[in-house]
Amino acid sequence: MKKIALLIIFVMVMQVAWSQAEANYDESKVPDFELPDPLKTFNGKKIRNSKKWTKKGRQELLDFFTENVYGEVPGELKIASAQIVEQSENALNGKAKRRQVELTFKKGNRNLHFFILMYLPKSVEKAPVFLGYNFYGNHTITEDVNVIISEAWSRDNPSFGIINNQLTEQSRGVRTNRWAIEKMIDAGIGLATIYYGEVDPDKDDFTDGVHPFFYVDNQQQPAASEWGSISAWSWGLSRALDYFETYSEVDENKVIVFGHSRLGKTSLWAGASDERFAGVISNCSGCGGAALSKRKFGETVGRINSSFPHWFCKNFRNFNNNEEALPVDQHELLALIAPRPLYVASAEEDQWADPKGEFLSAFYASKVYDLFDKKGITSDKMPAVNEPIQNTVSYHIRTGKHDVTDFDWEQYINWAKEQVLK
Template sequence: MSVQFSSAQFGGEFKPNYDESKVPEFEVPNPLKSFRKRKIKNVRQWEKIRRPELLDFFTHNVYGKIPGELKIESWEVVEQSNNALNGKARRKQVDLIFSKNGHRLFFNILIYLPKNVEKAPVFLGYNFYGNHTVTNDVHVRISEAWARNNPSFGIIHNQLTEQSRGVRENRWQLEKILDAGYGLATIFYCEVDPDKDDFSNGIHPLLYTDGQQRPAYNEWGAIAAWTWGLSRAMDYFEQDDEVDENKVIVFGHSRLGKTALWAGATDQRFAAVISNNSGCGGAALSKRRFGETVARINRSFPHWFCRNFMIFNQNEESLPVDQHELIALIAPRPVYVASAKEDLWADPRGEFLSAYYASPVYNLYEKEGIPSKEMPDVNQPVQNTVAYHIRTGKHDVTEFDWEQYILWADKELFNK
């Protein structure tokens, strides 16, 4: 396939729009009408007709297909303790190992489980700067994988260091998670695929054909690669007697929120999905062109999506889908979309509207979605099967966010 792109499609001069009055008029694609204009009236038609065609479009034109199958070759518990965090938790660090085409890759899952729960439900999510950043626990290993530089965390020359131990503890609220009876499993995302425009490392080369040096136009970018890693973690959980594999909640923030949504859409084993400030290519409607746009995200991060997605740079009106239909692909499983008031780049209103416009699909399953097109007040969550909140503050994960996620998971997975 040969596709020609104009300079405009790669972004050109870019000034983000933060003015609601300048949002272009557009038609929201109907998730309950097929590409051939057939109305979808029940669950059977959704699952036989509409869901497959939407999943196929997102696969080949947004995130990219995975060109083959690669299972866990072996796994190894490289460290564990039944007396972690001052006796509150069990800790386990597990390497998942893969090899193919002369390449070898492993990534490590850090798992904390509450001691008083025999088979624990688990929040699973990637972290940005290494497993050791989510806690001050000195026993957590420091990854040797490539990392994005962040001198304030002591990360230079793309290497993680002891200086960054615990620097993202606030984003994970591990104590609250454990006290609520949940486990936490986290993976340093760059161990699966380094977050840079270079497809010579990470998971991609393991599935190249002879002579291939980068994915084809409809093949997986980094988000789909990170999604693949989450599914392999799920494969492992199905073999771990201490984890309730039927109650794994996939979570992600920012680009990893985009990843969590795609993981929930493509792997129906995940019991629930949480998207925190995921923005463009995540929960936010692309056609609004508010904050970050398709052109800007493809210009700044050309490795995240498949190359076919570049066709829609400054051309969102031609998209036959939008991100509410990504959320709809998760139905009938619970999904939580969260925004922050000051995070205009991620378009909070666009994130909310996606949750709202996905709700008719949930209604087919007699699940409650977002009942009104009016956004809720700040810090006033709507906690239905499709849940949403917008909180005070910036692009981040906060204690408030985790408090809502835990309450919602209790309600949706345990009817508490």
């Protein structure tokens, strides 16, 4: 079985390598394109102030992204119960409180459970938090032996000891490098994280996770305009925020949603569609996240929809190899977060995610922030590597590859203290 798992991983890696080899990484081959103006409605009317943006411009963009990119949540499902299943007042060498909360959702004979792992600073009575998903289980972000191992389906990763789609003790702490928990705690900010596979397993299968709770009659998968997995994961982040509104140890008005890669796409959509999030961080989110689609650099709409057909709604496939037909682009997704603080980050070696396209998206979104007298990115010239621009709209490109590093977290923490928590 292990040989089979290794063979599957090898085939997947080769498929990704082939697709990336075929991608465009040459700026001279980026097609000529015209970006839609976020300060013009679809029928060409100018938006001249924040009131008009909020009432007209924002709503029609949100509707388009909902119906044609991420998909509509086809109903409402509230938390049936919330229970603290484990806690400690003496975590992280006495610096923090640890809480593990199980949220349960019920409909008919269906039940869904996901667990929020929280580390909260002892020094703050009602803590602001970074809220974000992890890829392989809450137990992977820390070596803390008290953190519960999820029983949910997981992508195999033999190097982490994950085979047969099951998480094990062997994978405890394998992703501590991506979560600077003690730096957060020292800054007076907590962390809340969820294993994304508990909300919706990351595979092209809509018979599991949260989707079937909303099916009618003999429906087997979402309709063309209904949610894919990114929208479902975003839904889960909003349900965590619902819980924080009832929980005295977290400041529900200071929850910053964070995500890396596909979960960076998720954090952006969560922040755009749920205005309760106080700030939004996108780390190496690429196509369908912060990067401009019309540049066709690195990963493209067609490639992402063929490789991961479950992430977006089916309507998004209308723009496969047809980005020029999109009446929107991702800078307008970022604009939906205005006037709340936004941080977009890239990595120099992560050309698949198109760092320049991510930066330009933040730049072009900034004109909407201007309506609210919030400072964004003021020049279309990319900053030097490892020299962040930190305003209400912030950006950095760091050395290294597609990952989350201490450098990233140091910038996010400083930005959060200056832009969100003041």
